[in-house]
Amino acid sequence: MAGITSFGGYIPRYRLSRMVIVQNMAWYFPVIMAVAGGEKAVANWDEDSVSMAVAAAYDCMAGHDRKGLDALYFASTTMPFADRLNAGIVAAALNMRENGVSNADFASCMKAGTTAMISALDSVQAGSRKNVLVAASDQRRTKMATMFEMFYGDGAAAVLIGNEDVVADYLGSYSINCDFVDHYRGQTKEFDYGYEERWVRDIGYGKVIPEAISGFLAQSGMKIGDFAKVIYPCYFGGTHKAIAARLGIEKEKAQNNLHAVCGDTGTAHPLVMLVAALEEANPGDKLLVAGFGQGCDVLAFEVTDKIKDMKPRTGIKGSLANRVDLTNYQKFAKFRDLITADLGIRGEANPNTSLTVLWRKRKMLLGLVGVRCKKCGTPQFPVYPTCVNPKCWSVNDFEDYEFSDKEAKILMFTGDMLSPSVDPPAVYGLIAFEGGGRTMFDFTDCDLNQIKVGMKTRMSFRRRQTDNMRGFTGYFWKAVPQVEGGDK
Amino acid sequence: MATGIRDKVAIIGMGCSQFGERWNDGPEELMVESFTECLQDAGIEKTDIQAAWFGSCFDEVGVGKSALPASMSLRLPNISVTRVENYCASGTEAFRGAVYAVASGAYDIALAIGVEKLKDIGYGGLPEFSTAMGTLNQLWMANFTAPGGFAMLATSYAAKYGIDMSELKRAMAHVSVKSHANGALNPKAHLRKPVTEEQVLNAPQIAYPLGLFDCCGVSDGSACAIVTTPEIAKSLGKKDLVTVKALQLSLSNGTEFAFDWDGDHFITTSKASSEAYKEAGIKNPRGEISMMEVHDCFSITELVTMEDLHISERGKAPRDVMDGFFDLRGGGVPCQVDGGLKCFGHPIGASGLRMLYEMYLQLHGRAGQRQLKDPKFGLTHNLGGFPFMNVCSVAIIGKQDA
Numbered sequence: 001m002a003g004i005t006s007f008g009g010y011i012p013r014y015r016l017s018r019m020v021i022v023q024n025m026a027w028y029f030p031v032i033m034a035v036a037g038g039e040k041a042v043a044n045w046d047e048d049s050v051s052m053a054v055a056a057a058y059d060c061m062a063g064h065d066r067k068g069l070d071a072l073y074f075a076s077t078t079m080p081f082a083d084r085l086n087a088g089i090v091a092a093a094l095n096m097r098e099n100g101v102s103n104a105d106f107a108s109c110m111k112a113g114t115t116a117m118i119s120a121l122d123s124v125q126a127g128s129r130k131n132v133l134v135a136a137s138d139q140r141r142t143k144m145a146t147m148f149e150m151f152y153g154d155g156a157a158a159v160l161i162g163n164e165d166v167v168a169d170y171l172g173s174y175s176i177n178c179d180f181v182d183h184y185r186g187q188t189k190e191f192d193y194g195y196e197e198r199w200v201r202d203i204g205y206g207k208v209i210p211e212a213i214s215g216f217l218a219q220s221g222m223k224i225g226d227f228a229k230v231i232y233p234c235y236f237g238g239t240h241k242a243i244a245a246r247l248g249i250e251k252e253k254a255q256n257n258l259h260a261v262c263g264d265t266g267t268a269h270p271l272v273m274l275v276a277a278l279e280e281a282n283p284g285d286k287l288l289v290a291g292f293g294q295g296c297d298v299l300a301f302e303v304t305d306k307i308k309d310m311k312p313r314t315g316i317k318g319s320l321a322n323r324v325d326l327t328n329y330q331k332f333a334k335f336r337d338l339i340t341a342d343l344g345i346r347g348e349a350n351p352n353t354s355l356t357v358l359w360r361k362r363k364m365l366l367g368l369v370g371v372r373c374k375k376c377g378t379p380q381f382p383v384y385p386t387c388v389n390p391k392c393w394s395v396n397d398f399e400d401y402e403f404s405d406k407e408a409k410i411l412m413f414t415g416d417m418l419s420p421s422v423d424p425p426a427v428y429g430l431i432a433f434e435g436g437g438r439t440m441f442d443f444t445d446c447d448l449n450q451i452k453v454g455m456k457t458r459m460s461f462r463r464r465q466t467d468n469m470r471g472f473t474g475y476f477w478k479a480v481p482q483v484e485g486g487d488k
Numbered sequence: 489m490a491t492g493i494r495d496k497v498a499i500i501g502m503g504c505s506q507f508g509e510r511w512n513d514g515p516e517e518l519m520v521e522s523f524t525e526c527l528q529d530a531g532i533e534k535t536d537i538q539a540a541w542f543g544s545c546f547d548e549v550g551v552g553k554s555a556l557p558a559s560m561s562l563r564l565p566n567i568s569v570t571r572v573e574n575y576c577a578s579g580t581e582a583f584r585g586a587v588y589a590v591a592s593g594a595y596d597i598a599l600a601i602g603v604e605k606l607k608d609i610g611y612g613g614l615p616e617f618s619t620a621m622g623t624l625n626q627l628w629m630a631n632f633t634a635p636g637g638f639a640m641l642a643t644s645y646a647a648k649y650g651i652d653m654s655e656l657k658r659a660m661a662h663v664s665v666k667s668h669a670n671g672a673l674n675p676k677a678h679l680r681k682p683v684t685e686e687q688v689l690n691a692p693q694i695a696y697p698l699g700l701f702d703c704c705g706v707s708d709g710s711a712c713a714i715v716t717t718p719e720i721a722k723s724l725g726k727k728d729l730v731t732v733k734a735l736q737l738s739l740s741n742g743t744e745f746a747f748d749w750d751g752d753h754f755i756t757t758s759k760a761s762s763e764a765y766k767e768a769g770i771k772n773p774r775g776e777i778s779m780m781e782v783h784d785c786f787s788i789t790e791l792v793t794m795e796d797l798h799i800s801e802r803g804k805a806p807r808d809v810m811d812g813f814f815d816l817r818g819g820g821v822p823c824q825v826d827g828g829l830k831c832f833g834h835p836i837g838a839s840g841l842r843m844l845y846e847m848y849l850q851l852h853g854r855a856g857q858r859q860l861k862d863p864k865f866g867l868t869h870n871l872g873g874f875p876f877m878n879v880c881s882v883a884i885i886g887k888q889d890a
Contacts, residue, residue: 345611354623365627380746382628388747412644412751412875416636416695418613425696428630429640430751430876439746440876442630448696453647464628476628 008059040263110293138266153263212296347420371398501530541585575872579840604835644751671831678833707833778863781843
């Protein structure tokens with residue numbers, strides 16, 4: 001039976017208290033005070049929808065063979081490329097097979113994530129694919145002092161769809177598709193354009209979601225009371241409750257919309273909330289998940305015993321626990337490029353990315369794939385045709401070796417105020433991987449004052465450079481120092 | 489069987505421009521300034537020079553490519569001129585080319601000249617090098633700078649020897665204080681103000697744990713040398729010859745960066761200096777080397793280099809530094825006698841030759857207030873690149889009979 005075979009999540013580490021936004025921007029638009037509670041997750045300056053999707057995808061693939069994937073579906077409304085398969089970047093970061101797979105982007109709609117899940121489930125049910133990874137992610141920039149700025153958070157989630165060792169059986173789906181435009185983002189625009197909230201609440205969320213869920217119940221013959229959790233995104237707190245009341249969902253069975261701890265992660269949100277629900281679910285629980293946007297998708301699942309056998313993962317719960325306050329509103333504004341700060345002449349250099357090199361070295365640059373010498377067993381990165389071990393020096397006698405999932409230890413590091421950085425000092429260092437291999441990486445998600453030689457690191461796929469002149473976004477891996485006991 | 493370079497080549501003339509922020513001069517003027525002094529010192533005609541080697545590093549922002557800038561600026565008589573670039577060893581590479589050319593017998597008299605015009609880029613520090621590191625490297629290498637690259641060495645050195653960072657910082661501060669004291673005595677130096685350890689320690693941070701005074705000056709300048717065989721030198725009437733005792737180069741092959749290394753020393757310097765001592769016939773460098781000009785691009789570089797030159801024992805350089813062993817009148821081996829990169833300045837392509845210039849002045853007793861008593865061997869050292877991936881040159885020159 002088709003269903004979810006694994007799941008993972010990623011919420012970026014920075015949290016911006018909404019009170020900080022209010023303190024800085026309420027002078028301009030006092031209405032934002034109405035939703036000043038809680039905090040929103042904010043992507044670091046070097047993160048975007050693709051990098052967060054990669055983080056969620058790795059989390060989801062814990063204990064699963066990435067080479068076994070037949071397809072990767074990436075859902076987002078904030079993809080860096082209008083013409084270049086964004087799912088292809090995620091797939092390369094996962095070091096997926098290239099031959100015999102079919103990857104796709106699902107875009108332009110808040111429910112693209114649930115639509116991607118339905119497509120994946122359909123293809124697995126049809127038997128045309130065995131393992132399809134669905135990753136949804138959004139990192140929406142918002143104008144300052146807007147309700148969108150208050151509501152939106154950044155995050156990603158991923159689910160693996162398959163028919164072996166299923167942890168949540170797929171019970172079916174139902175969709176409504178209609179051109180209800182509560183907000184939109186035109187092709188050349190940076191920000192969302194929203195319509196009156198009262199209309200969006202009453203005729204949008206408040207009407208479309210209940211209709212879709214009722215439609216599913218009518219189609220399947222199931223009852224709302226059958227479900228342990230009903231999961232639907234709606235960042236209007238009152239409307240979220242009103243939907244539950246209208247459908248007869250008991251209070252504790254309506255999945256929390258995460259407004260207080262994370263904000264609405266857009267395309268990712270139905271999946272983020274679903275993963276959060278799965279993390280707490282017990283075998284036998286039935287879950288109903290809805291994705292809203294120009295209509296509504298509804299999917300139903302039943303959790304199986306296999307959920308107990310899953311390998312530990314960070315998930316939504318773990319990444320929510322890994323948090324640090326972003327207390328500086330200007331920093332948030334700079335991270336999202338809402339304000340202009342001077343990088344200096346040193347920061348002007350903007351060489352184009354050699355696409356021939358990127359093609360030739362795609363495994364290295366996107367997958368962090370090095371080699372292991374077949375003769376002496378030394379893992380190495382970067383790759384030169386001659387083995388780096390001075391006692392070996394054999395030539396071209398290598399096999400691929402993945403570093404992306406390896407822990408490492410810091411050998412030397414610095415925090416550099418001279419290096420042009422959006423978030424100075426630029427922290428970087430030389431790290432040695434467990435099992436062998438070492439190289440120098442930029443560090444991210446860290447505080448220079450907490451870093452020590454010998455500290456553990458984990459690798460994270462990040463945006464390396466944004467070439468605004470040509471519209472190109474480049475990616476590479478960075479090291480994330482692991483402070484024992486979390487950030488202080 | 490190779491016999492090395494010892495005493496096969498003599499330096500008959502040297503010149504060095506004023507180093508500093510030469511806002512009103514370009515590389516052409518700087519080269520002519522050092523070359524004029526050098527030619528006068530050698531007492532020969534320009535037409536006596538048969539071949540030249542020209543060192544510059546950041547050709548992208550300075551002189552441009554090829555050796556034509558040297559040939560054109562000096563109006564050399566249509567002789568062979570070769571441009572060399574090997575990071576911070578570029579000046580020493582130019583010297584090496586000229587010395588080897590004479591030693592081979594291919595030419596009688598050769599010129600080595602280095603220049604760098606750094607203060608035309610509009611910002612402090614060395615020129616940004618992301619576009620000069622190759623199309624693949626620029627897609628993945630960490631966003632590092634020269635100070636950051638070397639700053640890392642302090643963290644791993646401190647960890648390796650269990651030294652508290654504040655203690656290491658104090659020793660690093662003394663390295664800079666000593667060089668400032670020497671630079672103050674040098675009219676051609678870029679930075680001529682003495683500083684205190686407290687000033688160094690309280691300076692703004694550039695790259696943890698390096699502060700502003702842990703970093704050398706970024707300067708414009710040129711230096712050059714004219715070399716020939718000892719026999720020709722004598723025939724030209726030269727006395728008290730200064731000869732080349734050793735010239736060694738060692739480059740990283742990726743071991744530090746990608747295989748095995750504690751981040752506590754320079755593999756290349758360790759090897760190049762050992763080879764140089766062998767070539768020069770020096771058995772006990774701590775006792776025999778009279779003076780040194782090393783690549784103190786950053787205070788930590790100089791400190792660690794003392795161990796790789798086999799002057800200080802491993803882990804003991806901070807103690808030697810604090811004991812004043814490297815001070816001008818400390819009774820040990822004076823280091824950075826002319827102020828070093830720290831205060832004389834660091835126009836990259838000129839630096840190796842500038843170091844040799846001071847050794848040459850000292851050996852001839854022409855070093856003014858800085859003059860040391862009866863020096864025999866002077867060692868120069870360049871380290872281009874970064875602790876984890878670098879080009880190292882070591883040269884030793886000395887009195888012909890030493």
